[in-house]
Amino acid sequence: xxLMQVENITMNFDxxxxxxxxxxxxxxxxxxxLIGPNGAGKTTVFNxxxxxxxxxxxxxxxxxxxxxxxxxxxxxxxxxxxxxQNIRLFDNMTVLDNIKVAMNYQMKYKMFSAVLRTPKYxxxxxxxxxxxxxxxxxxxxxxxYNFLAKNxxxxxxxxxxxxxxxxxxxxxxxxxxxAAGMNAKESEELMHLISWIHKKFNLTILLIEHHMPVVMGxxxxxxxxxxxxxxxxxxxxxxxxxxxxxxxxxxxxVDH
Amino acid sequence: MKIIKSIxxxxxxxxxxxxxxxxxxxxxxxxxxxxxxxxxxxxxxLVSSLNIINGFLGEFAIGHAGFMATGAYLSAICTVKFHMxxxxxxxxxxxxxxxxxxxxxxxxxxxxxxxxxxxxxGFNMIIVxxxxxLEYVGAARGMVGLPKSTNFIWVFCATILTLIIFRNIIFSNxxxxxxxIRENTLAAEMMGINVVRSKMVAFAIAGCFAGLAGAxxxxxxxxxxxxxxxxxxxxxxxxMLYLGGVGSLTGSVLGAVLMTGLLEILRDxxxxxxxxGPVILVLxxxxxxxxxxxxxxxxxxxxxxxxxEVQKYVSHxxxxxxxxx
Ligand SMILES: Nc1ncnc2c1ncn2[C@@H]1O[C@H](COP(=O)(O)OP(=O)(O)OP(=O)(O)O)[C@@H](O)[C@H]1O
Ligand SMILES: [Mg+2]
Numbered sequence: 001x002x003l004m005q006v007e008n009i010t011m012n013f014d015x016x017x018x019x020x021x022x023x024x025x026x027x028x029x030x031x032x033x034l035i036g037p038n039g040a041g042k043t044t045v046f047n048x049x050x051x052x053x054x055x056x057x058x059x060x061x062x063x064x065x066x067x068x069x070x071x072x073x074x075x076x077x078x079x080x081x082x083x084x085q086n087i088r089l090f091d092n093m094t095v096l097d098n099i100k101v102a103m104n105y106q107m108k109y110k111m112f113s114a115v116l117r118t119p120k121y122x123x124x125x126x127x128x129x130x131x132x133x134x135x136x137x138x139x140x141x142x143x144x145y146n147f148l149a150k151n152x153x154x155x156x157x158x159x160x161x162x163x164x165x166x167x168x169x170x171x172x173x174x175x176x177x178x179a180a181g182m183n184a185k186e187s188e189e190l191m192h193l194i195s196w197i198h199k200k201f202n203l204t205i206l207l208i209e210h211h212m213p214v215v216m217g218x219x220x221x222x223x224x225x226x227x228x229x230x231x232x233x234x235x236x237x238x239x240x241x242x243x244x245x246x247x248x249x250x251x252x253x254v255d256h
Numbered sequence: 257m258k259i260i261k262s263i264x265x266x267x268x269x270x271x272x273x274x275x276x277x278x279x280x281x282x283x284x285x286x287x288x289x290x291x292x293x294x295x296x297x298x299x300x301x302l303v304s305s306l307n308i309i310n311g312f313l314g315e316f317a318i319g320h321a322g323f324m325a326t327g328a329y330l331s332a333i334c335t336v337k338f339h340m341x342x343x344x345x346x347x348x349x350x351x352x353x354x355x356x357x358x359x360x361x362x363x364x365x366x367x368x369x370x371x372x373x374x375x376x377x378g379f380n381m382i383i384v385x386x387x388x389x390l391e392y393v394g395a396a397r398g399m400v401g402l403p404k405s406t407n408f409i410w411v412f413c414a415t416i417l418t419l420i421i422f423r424n425i426i427f428s429n430x431x432x433x434x435x436x437i438r439e440n441t442l443a444a445e446m447m448g449i450n451v452v453r454s455k456m457v458a459f460a461i462a463g464c465f466a467g468l469a470g471a472x473x474x475x476x477x478x479x480x481x482x483x484x485x486x487x488x489x490x491x492x493x494x495x496m497l498y499l500g501g502v503g504s505l506t507g508s509v510l511g512a513v514l515m516t517g518l519l520e521i522l523r524d525x526x527x528x529x530x531x532x533g534p535v536i537l538v539l540x541x542x543x544x545x546x547x548x549x550x551x552x553x554x555x556x557x558x559x560x561x562x563x564x565e566v567q568k569y570v571s572h573x574x575x576x577x578x579x580x581x
Contacts, residue, residue, distance in 0.1 A: 114428035
């Protein structure tokens with residue numbers, strides 16, 4: 001079943017065409033990679049899918065609903081969650097509270113109940129506490145529940161950010177370079193984590209990643225962007241041997 | 257057991273309040289001291305409500321005296337012009353100020369994005385100007401003859417209730433949402449939080465309590481005039497807030513107590529008094545940007561229930577490592 005259709009998306013930043021005629025048809029349950037050299041427009045695609053930017057052209061349809069102009073919070077409630085290229089945790093909140101925030105709209109009590117600490121308040125809060133701890137448990141973070149998010153190690157911060165996104169109960173998860181800044185061992189662990197949550201949570205995942213072993217190892221399909229244009233699409237093996245892709249990445253290496 | 261303990265605790269607190277009130281009435285405590293104590297309570301309400309915006313939500317509002325003015329004037333109109341009981345005027349003051357704050361939130365957060373500082377300062381100035389020219393409320397002369405409705409026990413109860421209400425909101429879904437918005441607005445939005453709405457609600461609450469404080473203040477002094485509510489008053493509140501601690505209720509109490517006391521001690525300095533506040537504000541901002549108490553809270557302010565429950569869970573589940581990762 002098709003979960004998301006992205007049709008002909010173009011994004012202009014005064015003069016700069018960051019993304020051009022981007023198309024994507026995501027099937028429910030897929031794990032798809034989005035790769036490309038620096039500045040190719042990958043993060044911009046994520047920002048469009050999550051409502052941070054409204055595209056200059058094109059439409060995004062998610063679960064049958066046109067979400068092109070929806071705000072990020074509406075899009076999250078429709079079932080899309082994401083992580084960010086440069087981690088965006090609630091730094092001065094505890095690990096536990098970071099997760100609890102992600103359950104904000106599963107709590108229905110009103111301010112009145114909060115002030116009076118009514119049974120409804122207590123019941124919902126204890127439900128949230130329990131579910132949050134279970135989530136932390138799954139990500140081996142439960143013992144650090146009382147740490148401020150900023151005091152976690154880099155790898156733990158990445159994990160917490162993924163856990164927090166999952167807590168909003170998405171159908172589609174967007175991961176923007178989750179292995180950035182990790183060494184080979186850490187990124188291998190991350191690869192396991194991603195394929196594990198893919199199965200465990202029955203998710204559809206769209207993954208931006210520079211670490212080729214990660215992408216090639218777990219993605220079923222890969223899309224390659226360069227200067228805003230889609231230059232290739234296919235299985236990991238097809239992508240590996242595609243001359244255009246090799247050229248795009250070689251070009252990048254010469255630049256640096 | 258727990259219930260008995262907390263009933264005992266609050267009885268003692270209330271008894272203390274009544275004791276001070278009685279000692280004041282029979283002039284065992286100097287009326288001036290009573291008034292300073294009342295002022296401290298009113299300032300605690302003002303500063304902690306400002307803290308919701310500047311501390312917990314992470315915005316920067318600088319015209320809080322504007323809401324205090326609307327509260328003071330509306331309650332005075334109720335009691336002086338319409339001879340209504342103070343309690344009604346008090347409630348009306350809170351409602352109107354909260355409503356105005358909510359309406360100001362529309363341009364401040366919705367239409368123009370984040371221009372809260374400019375808009376709140378503008379609002380503060382407009383209110384003062386308006387009152388200065390409104391003959392109905394005595395223009396620049398202000399209003400006199402307010403009934404002496406504010407007494408120590410009123411302020412005492414209002415202050416404690418305010419702190420309890422704020423504490424309960426802050427340690428609930430609402431407070432977590434505000435703090436998340438402060439910590440990372442975009443990430444908060446990606447958690448399904450309607451940021452604009454949450455900000456408007458927070459701002460309405462802050463405005464409401466500033467209005468209530470204004471009503472208490474007017475009926476303590478028994479006269480009000482527009483010049484009491486200028487940006488200088490707003491600056492005093494900011495000083496108390498940043499002195500005590502941003503994002504901490506304990507800090508708001510501390511800041512209000514210290515600064516109110518200090519301003520009273522320095523009362524004889526006349527004009528120089530106006531210099532002290534800003535100087536302290538600058539010094540604090542430079543040396544301790546989060547205030548004396550930072551964003552920490554005293555233990556009695558933090559909710560207990562979570563800690564125990566989490567501990568139980570952690571000791572039970574802590575060793576069950578998820579090996580699938
Ligand atoms: N808000 C913006 N305003 C102007 N230009 C932008 C904006 N956001 C992105 N760009 C530009 O759009 C292009 C694509 O950026 P984007 O961040 O999408 O690349 P990317 O593929 O994610 O790169 P990287 O691998 O470095 O993260 C870049 O040239 C970038 O400078
Ligand atoms: Mg990027």
